[in-house]
Amino acid sequence: MATKEQVLAELARLELPDGRSLVSADMVRALTVEGGAVRFVIEAPSPEAAAKMEPIRAAAVDMVQALSGVSSASAVLTAHGAQAAAKAPPKLSIGGHPDPKRKDIRPKGVARVIAVGSGKGGVGKSTVSVNLAVALARAGQRVGILDADFYGPSQPRMLGVTGRPGQSPDGRIMPPQAHGLKMMSLGLMVDEKQAVVWRGPMLMGAVQQMLADVDWGELDVLIIDLPPGTGDVQLTLGQQKVLDGAVIVSTPQDVALIDARKAIDMFEKLKVPVMGLVENMSLYICPQCGHEAHLFGHGGVGLEAERLGAPLLAQIPIDLETRLGGDAGTPIAAGETAAAQIYADLAQKLL
Numbered sequence: 001m002a003t004k005e006q007v008l009a010e011l012a013r014l015e016l017p018d019g020r021s022l023v024s025a026d027m028v029r030a031l032t033v034e035g036g037a038v039r040f041v042i043e044a045p046s047p048e049a050a051a052k053m054e055p056i057r058a059a060a061v062d063m064v065q066a067l068s069g070v071s072s073a074s075a076v077l078t079a080h081g082a083q084a085a086a087k088a089p090p091k092l093s094i095g096g097h098p099d100p101k102r103k104d105i106r107p108k109g110v111a112r113v114i115a116v117g118s119g120k121g122g123v124g125k126s127t128v129s130v131n132l133a134v135a136l137a138r139a140g141q142r143v144g145i146l147d148a149d150f151y152g153p154s155q156p157r158m159l160g161v162t163g164r165p166g167q168s169p170d171g172r173i174m175p176p177q178a179h180g181l182k183m184m185s186l187g188l189m190v191d192e193k194q195a196v197v198w199r200g201p202m203l204m205g206a207v208q209q210m211l212a213d214v215d216w217g218e219l220d221v222l223i224i225d226l227p228p229g230t231g232d233v234q235l236t237l238g239q240q241k242v243l244d245g246a247v248i249v250s251t252p253q254d255v256a257l258i259d260a261r262k263a264i265d266m267f268e269k270l271k272v273p274v275m276g277l278v279e280n281m282s283l284y285i286c287p288q289c290g291h292e293a294h295l296f297g298h299g300g301v302g303l304e305a306e307r308l309g310a311p312l313l314a315q316i317p318i319d320l321e322t323r324l325g326g327d328a329g330t331p332i333a334a335g336e337t338a339a340a341q342i343y344a345d346l347a348q349k350l351l
Contacts (some may be wrong), residue, residue, distance in 0.1 A: 001033070001035065001036060001069045002033060002036070002038065002067050002068065002069040002070045003033065003218075004031055004033055004217055004218075005142065005217075005218070006067060006069075007031060007033065007038055007040070007064055007067065007070075008023055008028065008031070008177070010063050010064055010067055011023050011028055011060055011063065011064070012024065013063070014056065014059060014060055014063060016056065022042060022056070022060060023177060024178070026161060026163055026176050026177060026178060027042050027043050027044065028040055028041070028042065028043075028177075029041040029042070029043045029166035029167075029174060030166055030167065030168055030169060030174065031174075032168070032169060035071070036069060036070055036071030036072065037070075037071060037072045037073075037074075038064050038067075038070050038072070038073045038074070039073075039074050039075070040064075040075050040076075041075065041076045041077075041078055041166070042056070042057055042060065042075055042076070042077050042078070043078050043079065043163075043166070044077065044078070044079045045079070046079055047079040049079065050077055050078065050079040053077055054077065057075050057077045060075055061073045061074065061075050097201045097202065097204070097205045098201065098204045098205040098207075098208045098236075099205075099208065102208060102212060103240075104240075105207070105208050105211045105212045105240055105242060106211065106240070106241070106242045107211055107212070107214070107216040107219070107222065109216060109217055109218040109219060110144070110216055110218075110219045110221070110222045111219065111220050111221065112220065112221045112222070112244045112245075113221075113222045113224065113242055113243050113244050114221055114222070114223055114224070114243070114244060114245050114246070114247060114275070114350070115223075115224045115226050115234075115237065115243050115245070115246040115247070115272070116128060116129040116132065116223060116224065116225055116226060116246070116247045116249060117226040117228075117234065117246055117247070117248055117249070117263050117267070118226075118228050118248065118249045118250060118256075118259070118260065118263060119228065119229065119230075119248075119250065119256065119257075119258070119259025119260040119261065119262050119263040120228050120229070120255075120256055120259040120260075121152075121228040121229075122228075123228075123249055123250055123251050123256050123260075123280055123281070124249060124251075124280040124281060124316075125225065125226070125228065125249045125280075126147075126149065126154045126155065126158065126225050127158070127280070127322065127323075127326055128247075128249045128278055128280055128316070129145065129155075129223055129225035130145060130155055130158045130159060130225070130326070130331050130333075131322075131331045131332055131333035131343045132223060132247075132333070132343060132346055132347060132350070133145040133181050133223045134179050134180065134181065134331045134333040134334050134343070135333040135340075135343040135344050135346060135347035136220075136221060136223075136347045136350070136351070137179065137180035137181055138180065138333070138334070138344065138347075139344070139347050139348065139351065141220040141221055141351075142217075142218060142219045142220045142221075143180065143181050143182070143219060143220065143221055143222075143223065144175065144181060144182040144183065144184070144216050144219045144221075144222045144223070145159075145181050145182075145183045145184075145222070145223045145224075145225065146183075146184050146185075146210055146211070146214075146222060146223070146224045146225065147183070147184065147185030147186065147187060147225050148207060148210065148224050148225060148226050148227060148233050148237075149225055149226065149227040149228075150186050150196055150198065150203060150206055150227065150233070151196055151227060152227070153185045153186050153187030154187070155183055155185045155187065155225060156183075156185050156187040156188055157187070157326070157327070157329060158326045158329065158331060159178040159179060159181065159183055159329055159331070160178060160179075160328070160329020160330065161176045161178050161183060161185075161188065161329070163176060163188075164188055164189070165184065165188055165189075165214075168215050172213055172214065172215040173213055173214045173215065174214075174215055175214055175215070175216065176188070178329075179330075179331060179334050182216060182217070182219070184210055184214050186206065186210075200231075200232040203231075203232045203233055203236070204232055204233075204236045207233055207236045207237065208236075211242065224237065224243070228259075229259075229263075230262055230263060230266040234266060234267075234270070235270070238266075238267070238270030238271075238272055239270070243270075243272045244273075245272065245273045245274070245275040246267045246272050246273070246274050246275065247274075247275055247276055247277070247278060247313065247350070248260055248263055248264055248267075248274060248276075248277045248278070249277075249278045249280050250277065250278075250279065250280070250300075250301050250304075251279070251280055251281045251282075251296045251301075252279055252281075252282060252294070252296045252298055252299065252300040252301055253296040253300070254300065256296070257300045257301065257304060260277075260301075260304065261304065264304075264308065274308060274310050275310065275311075275313075275350065276305065276310050276311040276312065276313035276349070276350070277301050277304060277305045277308075277310060277311075277312055277313060278301075278312075278313050278314045278315075278316065278346065279300075279301035279302065279312065279314070279315045279316065280316045281295070281296050281316070281317070281318045282294075282296075282298075282301075282315040282316055282317050282318075283295070283298070283315075283317045283318070284317060284318045285317055287320075295318070301315075302315075311349065313346050313349050313350065314342055314343075314345065314346040314349070316339075316342055316343075316346075317339075319332070319339045321337060321339060322339050
């Protein structure tokens with residue numbers, strides 16, 4: 001029997017007029033594989049675009065039908081605007097409290113759940129999270145990323161995802177896909193300008209929904225981009241035994257390291273193994289003359305890793321292209337630059 005991953009890989013070969021595929025353009029919705037029967041929806045960005053896509057729909061059905069283990073294939077062509085008018089997209093219940101009856105919220109098909117955390121904000125934790133996830137996917141892993149930084153969700157922008165998630169026939173949330181990843185973020189559910197003003201129970205409810213109500217499928221690793229600090233989200237994940245390990249991100253600056261030590265202590269209290277540390281903004285290399293400057297100090301994260309007996313997984317310099325890629329929705333790890341190689345090496349060390 002064919003798998004969802006095989007079907008998506010086949011659809012990724014079908015090129016659209018703009019050079020993207022149905023998968024990279026995030027047009028595949030409600031994909032189901034039951035026995036040898038494959039069904040999916042192709043969601044165009046507008047009714048006008050959908051009117052021109054019948055040949056693409058037919059070609060997609062033919063390609064999937066030709067896969068080994070597929071007895072039948074069918075696809076429905078719809079448009080984002082038309083679908084939204086017919087049925088409201090799935091969304092988290094803003095302010096919803098967790099269901100106390102749900103004790104096991106870890107996704108069943110996920111082999112490893114790794115948190116990327118930091119003691120304070122502004123150290124590049126989300127940038128490291130998304131580029132690590134992309135690097136792991138390029139290394140052949142089936143990867144998802146959960147943006148659990150509910151007050152400041154940034155993964156939709158960094159991955160270039162703008163559409164709302166789809167909904168499976170059984171009512172579960174279908175995470176969009178981009179750069180070889182499945183991703184989920186509260187940023188897909190609320191307006192970019194809307195503030196999230198929640199107390200602790202609401203955060204805990206959102207964590208529960210993001211893990212248990214999302215159809216993550218079969219993954220080798222789910223990366224969770226944590227909020228900074230040592231608060232409710234971290235406590236919920238630790239107490240619910242969701243995490244297999246944590247990676248701590250810090251700059252070499254003493255102020256950042258003070259808070260990083262608190263994050264490490266928190267994970268130790270929760271009995272979550274600290275798999276290693278990442279020193280971000282390690283140095284600045286002048287693109288004109290090649291001079292190296294340690295703007296935030298030097299070596300502090302390495303010394304902390306030594307004290308812990310945990311590996312220093314990477315030392316990542318300040319890099320303009322990394323920032324530009326994050327703002328443009330194209331993570332630097334998806335390319336072939338020196339910065340991409342640093343993340344490729346980081347992924348191999350983590351593996």
